[in-house]
Amino acid sequence: MKKTVLVSGGAGFIGSHVTVELIGAGYEVVVADNLSNCDMTCFEGVKKITGRDDIPFEKVDFCDAAATEALFAKYKIDAVIHFAAFKAVGESVEKPVLYYKNNLGSFLNVLEAAERQGGCNVLFSSSATVYGQPEKLPVTEESPRQPATSPYGATKQMCEDILQDTVKASGGKIKGILLRYFNPIGAHPSALIGELPRGVPNNLVPFITQTAIGKRACLSIFGDDYPTPDGTCLRDYIDIVDLAKAHVYAVTRMMEGKMDEPCEIFNVGTGRPVSVMELVTAFERVNGLKLNYKIAPRRPGDVTAVWADPTRANTVLGWKAERTVEETLRSAWEWEKHLAGK
Ligand code: UDP
Numbered sequence: 001m002k003k004t005v006l007v008s009g010g011a012g013f014i015g016s017h018v019t020v021e022l023i024g025a026g027y028e029v030v031v032a033d034n035l036s037n038c039d040m041t042c043f044e045g046v047k048k049i050t051g052r053d054d055i056p057f058e059k060v061d062f063c064d065a066a067a068t069e070a071l072f073a074k075y076k077i078d079a080v081i082h083f084a085a086f087k088a089v090g091e092s093v094e095k096p097v098l099y100y101k102n103n104l105g106s107f108l109n110v111l112e113a114a115e116r117q118g119g120c121n122v123l124f125s126s127s128a129t130v131y132g133q134p135e136k137l138p139v140t141e142e143s144p145r146q147p148a149t150s151p152y153g154a155t156k157q158m159c160e161d162i163l164q165d166t167v168k169a170s171g172g173k174i175k176g177i178l179l180r181y182f183n184p185i186g187a188h189p190s191a192l193i194g195e196l197p198r199g200v201p202n203n204l205v206p207f208i209t210q211t212a213i214g215k216r217a218c219l220s221i222f223g224d225d226y227p228t229p230d231g232t233c234l235r236d237y238i239d240i241v242d243l244a245k246a247h248v249y250a251v252t253r254m255m256e257g258k259m260d261e262p263c264e265i266f267n268v269g270t271g272r273p274v275s276v277m278e279l280v281t282a283f284e285r286v287n288g289l290k291l292n293y294k295i296a297p298r299r300p301g302d303v304t305a306v307w308a309d310p311t312r313a314n315t316v317l318g319w320k321a322e323r324t325v326e327e328t329l330r331s332a333w334e335w336e337k338h339l340a341g342k
Helices: 013-024 041-050 065-074 089-094 096-116 151-169 204-213 240-255 276-287 311-317 325-339
Strands: 004-008 028-033 057-059 079-082 120-127 174-181 183-185 219-222 237-239 263-268 293-296
Touching: 004 013, 013 028, 013 041, 013 240, 028 041, 065 096, 079 096, 079 240, 089 096, 089 151, 096 120, 096 151, 096 174, 120 151, 120 240, 151 174, 151 263, 174 240, 183 204, 183 240, 183 325, 204 219, 204 276, 204 325, 219 276, 237 240, 237 325, 240 263, 240 311, 263 311, 276 325
Parallel strands: 004 028, 004 079, 028 057, 079 120, 120 174, 174 263, 183 237, 219 293
Antiparallel strands: none
């Protein structure tokens, strides 16, 4: 019998790539999304890539406890990967209640449904944002979490704690994995799925590709006076397909009962720091184009540098980032051109 994985927020950027990899690995996937921050474009792309027209899609708002409950009753869910959350840092500062209500409420409903069915494997999509500006780099999973600097970041920390406590209290019925993502970028090599930001992108790579295609006039590089080799911030950019594959390893580890502890944490990164300027230059080089950019003031809240020590994921999960930054930046550009119909 194939095992079934529920992907909450499965129509979005990360969820759609994860769905493709899960199906490729032989899992049945139920995709559920309230479509509050995406449309069906990526889900349609997932069906094309996998050649599967029968992937169940459920339009569900996980803040609706009864609907969440009904979803678990309808399918036999062996594992749930929880993505359904709001993710704009700036907006979370302006609308904290909205963020706490949505991001905590949806996760609590998922956990309640998991408890009610007698147990489940739960993978939570966390973020390197929990490390803030680390004192020591690269960061391991043991590096201390720093106080959150936005409600968005606070919800990631709170959901981590909620899952840890729930696993602890469940007597082995609920198992958990927290994946802490660094900076996911790029798109599927088919260019059929990718990032679809609504409005002006907050993240660097969508802003780069939209500038290159002519949707934005000029990229602002936020600060070139940081204490880094070229003065711009350092991040660990992780290819979206590599990131998606980490989920397959993690889910399989839970399903096979191979965990060392009932709730485990893994950094999902490359271990390779790349500056904003290096990324911009690499994008220009691999795609053979010139980008219109300018140096702008620092963006409030940005940390100077953060990158992963991915040793635990490499050795314990057996997962490793494989695609080069060049391949990833090429795929991001192919996706942008696909969107523009070019
Ligand atoms: N960045 C930039 N211009 C932009 C967007 C981002 O210079 O239009 C920089 C940002 O200051 C940070 C890096 O790119 O140093 C990555 O930012 P992003 O928002 O993609 O991810 P974050 O690391 O903030 O989660």
